[in-house]
Amino acid sequence: MARGGPAAERRRTDSLAGRLRMETAEAERICTERAATSRRVTALARSRGLRRFLVRGPWRMRAALLWVALAHNLLRAATLRHAAALTA
Numbered sequence: 414m415a416r417g418g419p420a421a422e423r424r425r426t427d428s429l430a431g432r433l434r435m436e437t438a439e440a441e442r443i444c445t446e447r448a449a450t451s452r453r454v455t456a457l458a459r460s461r462g463l464r465r466f467l468v469r470g471p472w473r474m475r476a477a478l479l480w481v482a483l484a485h486n487l488l489r490a491a492t493l494r495h496a497a498a499l500t501a
Contacts, residue, residue, distance in 0.1 A: 454485060 435444070458481055468477050 457485065 435441070461484070463481055466474055466477055468474055
């Protein structure tokens with residue numbers, strides 16, 4: 414058994430499998446698509462002040478995240494509407 418026990422060995426094999434999986438063209442496409450969507454949304458939320466949550470419990474946390482998602486969607490819709498008005 415490797416140093417660190419079975420959990421460490423599992424992490425090493427998962428890491429190797431992940432690296433091998435990322436070498437495919439499909440994985441590169443997915444990673445690029447993900448970078449363009451979810452990472453951008455997270456970065457925007459953090460730039461708007463979302464650092465730590467001041468609520469406790471899964472229901473309150475979910476409500477706070479839904480407010481963040483709603484704010485993001487409304488701001489994004491306003492931006493797209495404004496861009497469409499400028500091109501029209």
